[in-house]
Amino acid sequence: MAMTTRDRARVSLGIQAGIFLAVVIVLAVMVDWSAIRNSFFSIENLGPMFPEIITVGLFNTVKYTVVGFVFGLLGGTLLALMRMSSFPVYRWVATGYIEFFRGIPAILVFIALGFGASLAFGVNLSTLQIAGSALAIVASAYIAETLRAGLQAVPKGQIEAARALGMPAWRAMVTIQIPQAFRIVLPPLTNEAILLTKDSSLIFVVGMAGGAAELTKMGRDGINIYQAGLTPLVIAGFCYLLLTVPLSLLARRMEHRSPRTGKK
Amino acid sequence: MSQNQTTDAATQGADQFQAAGAYSAAGVTISGLHKSFGDNEVLKGIDMEVAPGEVVCLIGASGSGKSTLLRCVNRLENPNAGTITVGEHEATHPDVNLDAMRRQIGMVFQQFNLFPHLSVLENCTITPRRVLGQSKAEAEAEALAQLDTVGLKHLSDRRPDQLSGGQQQRVAIARALTMKPQLMLFDEPTSALDPETVGDVLASMRKLAEAGMTMLVVTHEMGFAREVADRVVFMDQGLVVEEGPATEVIGSPQQPRTQDFLRRVLNPLAE
Numbered sequence: 001m002a003m004t005t006r007d008r009a010r011v012s013l014g015i016q017a018g019i020f021l022a023v024v025i026v027l028a029v030m031v032d033w034s035a036i037r038n039s040f041f042s043i044e045n046l047g048p049m050f051p052e053i054i055t056v057g058l059f060n061t062v063k064y065t066v067v068g069f070v071f072g073l074l075g076g077t078l079l080a081l082m083r084m085s086s087f088p089v090y091r092w093v094a095t096g097y098i099e100f101f102r103g104i105p106a107i108l109v110f111i112a113l114g115f116g117a118s119l120a121f122g123v124n125l126s127t128l129q130i131a132g133s134a135l136a137i138v139a140s141a142y143i144a145e146t147l148r149a150g151l152q153a154v155p156k157g158q159i160e161a162a163r164a165l166g167m168p169a170w171r172a173m174v175t176i177q178i179p180q181a182f183r184i185v186l187p188p189l190t191n192e193a194i195l196l197t198k199d200s201s202l203i204f205v206v207g208m209a210g211g212a213a214e215l216t217k218m219g220r221d222g223i224n225i226y227q228a229g230l231t232p233l234v235i236a237g238f239c240y241l242l243l244t245v246p247l248s249l250l251a252r253r254m255e256h257r258s259p260r261t262g263k264k
Numbered sequence: 265m266s267q268n269q270t271t272d273a274a275t276q277g278a279d280q281f282q283a284a285g286a287y288s289a290a291g292v293t294i295s296g297l298h299k300s301f302g303d304n305e306v307l308k309g310i311d312m313e314v315a316p317g318e319v320v321c322l323i324g325a326s327g328s329g330k331s332t333l334l335r336c337v338n339r340l341e342n343p344n345a346g347t348i349t350v351g352e353h354e355a356t357h358p359d360v361n362l363d364a365m366r367r368q369i370g371m372v373f374q375q376f377n378l379f380p381h382l383s384v385l386e387n388c389t390i391t392p393r394r395v396l397g398q399s400k401a402e403a404e405a406e407a408l409a410q411l412d413t414v415g416l417k418h419l420s421d422r423r424p425d426q427l428s429g430g431q432q433q434r435v436a437i438a439r440a441l442t443m444k445p446q447l448m449l450f451d452e453p454t455s456a457l458d459p460e461t462v463g464d465v466l467a468s469m470r471k472l473a474e475a476g477m478t479m480l481v482v483t484h485e486m487g488f489a490r491e492v493a494d495r496v497v498f499m500d501q502g503l504v505v506e507e508g509p510a511t512e513v514i515g516s517p518q519q520p521r522t523q524d525f526l527r528r529v530l531n532p533l534a535e
Contacts, residue, residue, distance in 0.1 A: 155377075157373060157375050157377040158377060158379065160340055160373070160377065161371075161373060161377035161378075161379070161436075162379075162391075163340070163366065164338055164340060164366055164369070164370075164371040165366065165367070165371075165391040165395070165439070165440070165443060166363050166364070166366040166367030166391060166395055166443060167363070167391060167394070167395055168363050168395075171394060171395065175390060175394055176379055179381050180379075180380065180381050183381065
């Protein structure tokens with residue numbers, strides 16, 4: 001008897017569900033649940049981690065990220081304008097900067113600032129200064145490309161209409177182009193903030209005093225302090241999710257909202 | 265002027281445009297205009313005159329240079345050679361104040377180009393406020409008056425994407441008029457519209473013409489050209505081939521290229 005397309009789809013779905021269930025059962029039987037629990041989820045000894053993991057760790061993570069993002073936004077705006085400049089030297093400098101810092105791992109920038117700055121210039125940077133500027137240096141490269149794409153996504157007819165009405169070029173940019181570009185770049189900028197939140201953990205390679213510790217540092221220290229396996233890192237991980245999941249939901253909501261651009 | 269005007273049809277008399285602001289019309293003089301894009305010479309020496317208050321329709325096949333000519337007048341395109349004067353402004357002079365000149369030249373685009381992040385009313389007030397320094401109340405009163413003349417005052421708090429194409433284009437006309445232009449340029453204003461909304465836009469343009477505005481209109485609407493234009497200019501391959509009163513150029517064209525073009529436009533099924 002010939003199967004209809006729908007029958008075939010139903011059989012296929014049933015087979016997939018069966019395989020999935022089999023894998024789950026095998027894993028559940030094989031895994032040493034008590035070892036897993038002891039390594040990752042022994043939360044009963046971790047009372048002392050609170051409230052410092054929030055008041056110090058989470059707070060410092062947010063602080064480094066916000067400083068990095070704000071200065072990254074400023075630097076990124078400057079680089080985006082340089083990238084679109086009619087003066088070639090500006091374009092070359094901006095392109096070189098962007099390609100360089102997008103192309104190397106962020107951890108190298110943290111190491112360079114954390115250890116290199118004092119060696120090269122004899123200055124001792126605070127943890128906030130190292131983390132903030134390392135994040136800003138990396139973020140500005142990514143943000144510059146996002147902003148440039150956003151500005152260029154505003155249809156040319158919008159600028160022409162503004163200029164035809166008699167707006168000077170700067171006025172057309174401020175009143176017409178930037179507000180529309182802003183709506184376009186808001187979701188990708190939110191994603192950039194998520195990436196920065198996670199990259200702020202890289203400051204651990206430089207090391208820092210207790211009061212300046214952020215989530216990853218406190219999680220790693222917790223492994224040594226408490227007899228709870230890797231559970232402190234799990235706690236730190238959940239704290240990151242506390243920051244990144246709302247941002248991610250925000251970005252998704254903004255993507256779904258119809259962007260008000262001149263495009264049909 | 266009726267304050268509770270809610271009809272969507274732009275059928276009121278020309279006196280309303282004048283009530284919203286009388287026009288001091290400017291003329292246009294174009295001579296020896298050349299424009300190339302790379303190796304492609306689009307305008308090959310155009311001479312043209314538009315008298316103050318005159319309505320001139322530019323017709324011709326696509327690629328004949330009509331839109332480029334229009335865009336040279338307010339310098340959205342920079343001509344390679346030739347001179348253009350608009351009123352007291354010498355558009356092609358190196359020291360011309362382009363922004364001041366453009367404030368006196370309204371332009372309506374094929375794709376409307378309303379500002380999508382602003383309401384209909386804000387579209388009409390942003391330039392008077394930010395560029396002319398008008399107060400909010402002053403700019404809004406003028407904008408509402410202009411929206412009323414195109415029959416869209418009741419939609420002033422909508423967003424452009426909530427309007428039909430024809431409504432958007434009428435807002436674009438009102439937006440241009442809030443700057444009190446002395447010349448209006450129309451670049452195929454009805455080509456992107458659904459057929460049923462074309463009529464309202466053409467009615468608004470006709471009212472504007474009757475109110476004494478100088479108008480330079482690139483169009484494929486032969487009916488509009490015949491009824492409203494004082495003069496019709498037929499262009500082909502970057503040159504003016506034939507010009508004269510609408511009834512003559514459209515009714516009894518003398519040049520073979522004009523005859524051929526009109527035959528294809530007016531009777532597309534014939535061949």
